[in-house]
Amino acid sequence: MTLQNRRQFLATGAGLVIGFALPMKGRAQSGAAAVMTKDGVGAATFAPNAFVRIAPDNTVTVMIKHIEFGQGPFTGLATLVAEELDASWDQMRAESAPANDDLYKNLFFGLQGTGGSTAMANSYTQMRQAGAAARAMLVAAAAETWGVPAAEITVADGVILHGDSGQSASFGEMAEAAAQQQVPVEPALKNPSEFKLIGTDRPKLDTAAKSNGTAIFTMDVYRDGMQTVVVKHPDVIGATVISFDDTEALKVKGVEAVRQIPQGIAVYATSTGAALKGRSLLTVEWDMSKAETRSSDQIYAEFSKAATRDGGIVVEETGDSGTAIKGAETLHEAEFHFPYLAHAPMEPLDAVLELKDGKVEMWMGAQFPGIDRGAVAKTLDVSGEDVTLNVMLAGGSFGRRAQTIPQIGLEIAAIAKAAGGDGAWKLVWTREDDLTGGFYRPLTVHKLRAGLDGDGNIVGWENTVANQSIMLDTFMDQGNSGGKDPTSYEGSTNMPYDLPAKRVNWVRMQNPMSVLWWRSVGHTHTAYATEVFLDELLEKARKDPVQGRLDLLSSEAGRHRAVLERVAEMAGWDGEKVKGDRAYGVAVVESFNTYVAQIAEVSNVDGLPRVHKVWVAVDCGVAVNPNVIRAQVEGAIGYGLGTALFNELTLLDGGEVAQKNFDTYRMLRIHEMPEVEVAILKSLADPTGIGEPGTPPIAPAVANAWRALTGQAVRRLPFTAAGA
Template sequence: MKELGVMNRRGFMKVSLASGGGMLLGFSWLGACNNSSGEGVIHEQVDFNAFVKIDSSGMVTLMSPNPEIGQGVKTSLPMIVAEELDVDWKNVKIEQAGLDTEKYSRQVAGGSGSIRSSWDSFRKAGATARVMLINAAAAAWGVESSSCYTSAGSVYHKDSDKQFKYGDLVNSAVAQKVPEDVPLKSPGTYKLLGKRIANVDNDAIVTGKQLYGIDTKREGMKYVCISRPPAFGQELVSYDSTESLKVSGVEKVIDFDHKIAVLANNTWAAMQGVKALKIEWTGNESFDSTKDYLTNFKKALETKSNQDPKRNDGNIDTAFEGVEEIISLDFEAPFLPHNTLEPMNFFADVKTDSAELYGPIQTPERTRKRVAEQIGIPEEKIQLGLTRMGGGFGRRLMSDFVEEAAMVSKLAQVPVNVIWTREDDMGGGFYRPMGYYRYKAALDADHNLIAWHHDSIGCSGNLSRQDNFPAGAVENFRVDSRLYETPVTTGPWRAPNHNFIAFTEESFVDEIANRTGKDPLTFRLELLKQAEDNPVGKVDYDTERYANVLKKVADMAGWNKVKPDGIYQGLAAHFSFGSYVAEVVELEKMNDGKLKIKKVYCAVDCGIVINKSGAETQVEGGIIDGLGHALYGEITLTNGKADQLNFDQYRLIKMKEVPEIEVHFIQSDESPMGLGEPGLPPAGAALANAVFAAINVRLTAQPFIKSDIFV
């Protein structure tokens, strides 16, 4: 461990870095301050470090620095601190921290990384405060610290009835020397972690008290809606704002970066002001519509890639010569919008030498850096506060809407809240890339899988996964990927690089199992055994943990048991963001031959489960999202313009269509891994494989609804 800072006269110690990187601790001795209990009583409150505040009543305030997008980190991250602090959860309050790079690291919501990247630092923050409280009590009693222990917010002496509540110790504890090494609890001693804890914002959400970025109101603030190019690749030529300025409530119209902003005293006026603008945009006659993309994709894949393969084990060219059987399948992935319930919005108040930003963003540090470059104000002069988000799914990793707010505020010299309409968001956001995947497999005379080739092309260079299953289990294994140039903006979409590749890989594995006459579960377990006994190249998964979730979900679903007439099952598994997820989708064939999703079984190994309630919610939400988008999701473009601009044109899964979901977590003492995204990738494949089991039809293009086989 490398020390990056020292204690100074103010009592501030920077961070300690483990060899693997990341902040382990960030203490900020800010001294005592007042805190009201709400009953007219003022309690002295002390900041123990960047995460922990304790007042003289024993009430503990825990800071949650990571953005909350519905994944539950505002509850689960403080739970980690509370566990090590050994405090009763009923005496805990949670506060959302703003961006602070001095106190915190990786204030990001993305890649299912909040828990796995903060596990050590948050544990140590709680444990350090606990040890300081013990040392303070021991000093007061004149005993050794080793003779003391903590429980539910109090320090006890083992050999007597002596007890101090944390609130009695705050002043003496904060004066203690900060210990460098503190003991951390073992999983077997956890009192809080693994329990079902309600989301700390539940009450505010269901009663309408929860404020989101779109609710932001400040004195003198103007609401802003923006007209952007209606088609990808277009630019602004000219505009006339005469009619727009006649709309009641509209106060100003400005243009910037081929966009036109309408400022008003309410959102409705701003929206109507945009509609009243008369605008001339450049044409986009050369833009191919998405109906042409598939033709271009297929044509490109007829020629061998001139790019270096992402993985190339053995020699697939030789392996495919003179084999007994070659299996081939092509898959089609459509563009997908993010469709967050809360459209993009952000508040900005840019002054001459400072700025305040406030709203829903998944990447606050990177966003502040980009805004600083854009408006010419140093980062340290920009304050960025975080609101709870009405969904993100990767869209709020991008900072374009924040940059818009900052630029409009700077040009108009007033505080603004820029708000996108649903049509703005669906028609001109960042889509999941459209792509085309081609798979080929070679079987020898004994029906053994001896070669695997993945070749893909799409509107992104990240369509493949080279080290995931079944890589390592096949002697000849090659992965190629190509980029198709397009003006369409694409970006991360929930479970990026995994959300569609899991469907293609797991569907193809099922197809190979069918051709070889093997049970899909047995075939997967055989491949995992091969990867364990005779690994070919590097893999990024643990074969035993992978096999365990497959076995568990099969047991849950009664995979090898006789099913009632009309009931069929499909299996899929995937490793992503450090977690292993296996799912079985159960279908019922109705009297008219249509299929209905009856139930989904799911087994998960994500290491230690922090919050059982939140964990289940994340997995269930991922499954629903995965099923819904596999069934219905698609954005098509005509000459660069989206054909679907709102939910009357873009189909989402409905509540009545959500099946029963049963989730089981594998007991583990491994460090916790990602969970916001891993439940999604296997869902589409498990559904497609169930369809094949039911009616012998292999679904290879999403959305599945086009097949007209579902109720």
């Protein structure tokens, strides 16, 4: 794939369709005309792949290249187009773009993908250019139609107007003429001072459909003759099938076939209920020779043993930390344990595939749709051009649908291949399938030590991180990593604090467990380890947690300083960490180029933290839609808090996962959700991520408050496992 600039232009009386795939600072290219069908979708192969579609009915549809699973790209990216188009918000629509790596690539990834909180960041200029180009073509068409200078035409709220003559037109009325205009080479973009939509609260475009039940998810897709398929996966990660007995399963009414596939044993049925019942009656003998059969405690012990100062590789070093710590007046050490975690989205994984005459059409919520598309094509021995993948709405993900291995694409393709002919199949995963056979946030051990001088200043800092790699040996590893995976230790390096001597080691551990990014990836554990350890050091030095951090921030950490000062102001921080039965803890974390500071108010209820309120200051650059930003921060806090308090996947002796559903993998309850007050700092910087950065600070902020309240340092998450 290349980052070659593209603009593709389709024109007929059905409306105006414009497509761009530009690098962040790219220039447009003129496109070519193509015939379009009566419904406004181009007949040419790239016809559906346009960012902007203006129909005769005056609706403006924006094709969204990032999957929508609740984080807001439908609304955010449509806002960018509407702003530069000068459209009225009520005429805006959004649709998921199909799989097409070339046209819909994430400009940071080089392929179509959603993740790393990059949707807004990589699309900000691109989508504004798309809207600006459409506006310029509408204006040019109006000028030509009315015989007036284009400079005299204005556009506002979806109306094209020539004030002197009084002539006006809607976008829909001018769409056919606009489609005949040349695509501008480099459309002018607004100065931020001219923004009318960007920076204001907009109702989300997908809320109504999701509320009234008309939104279509993969589970809602049905094809003629479709079979529902569930797969019997091993109870232990890494096990494979030796043999199976399907005698009893085939007796179940509705079960039509049972077949072995690389992933396990697939049960084909006329309904989900029949498939599940048939699966429950299978007898399978498993080969455990390559499975992970150790318990979590055994894995922790191995990781802890490996996490030595000289273990692994040095990923960051300044000064001589060893000598500095050796000569320190006070030595402080801590070891932190973080469990495997499931993503546990509301909608488990699923997919629909239809094979007919060598052509494949799929429906699934995919974060890397091109990867799944390619896996299906290879498995079924068809060309990539013969595979159409419709990206569906999804009920959450938190990283689960962005597998480094195209897990679901491979599995449903194997199901189709094993069927031995044309047909349609719906793959359904249950919650139990996902929690026991999924890709997990890596189990991680941090060992930290630091030295303080007689004045309480940090003179040396060392951190060794031991965990599995998410990216190495996958398609995300481009061979230039030098054996390093920054997602394993990000946040423990490039800290904003001015530490005179620092050393960070990463020890890569390998075992059969399948691991994956989880909301905020490495920051999920590094933020906790570093911000809690730092808080403990400030406590030993008898320094204020807020002022102590401010004093340590380097001169380059202005945005860290701004959010920390703002959150302290919001919470009325006066240095008193404990007031009556309430305690207050702080954390500040930069992740995905977004800066977040949080202060948590905590009490002790039955031996566990009860979080009453969280104050949050966030700097994510230009706030395209503050309402979405606040919602994402609130959701991130709820997600991170529930995980910190309750969640872990525990491997029993023999390797089986103990937690199988929400009864044992406990979510935060609605009455446990704290009040959240969010301040969004004004910024002219380009937008950065917001889907994940609200998660990392909440656990350390709560832990720091809990330690102030109870004197208990929580070194193993979740709090329930630590005995809090």
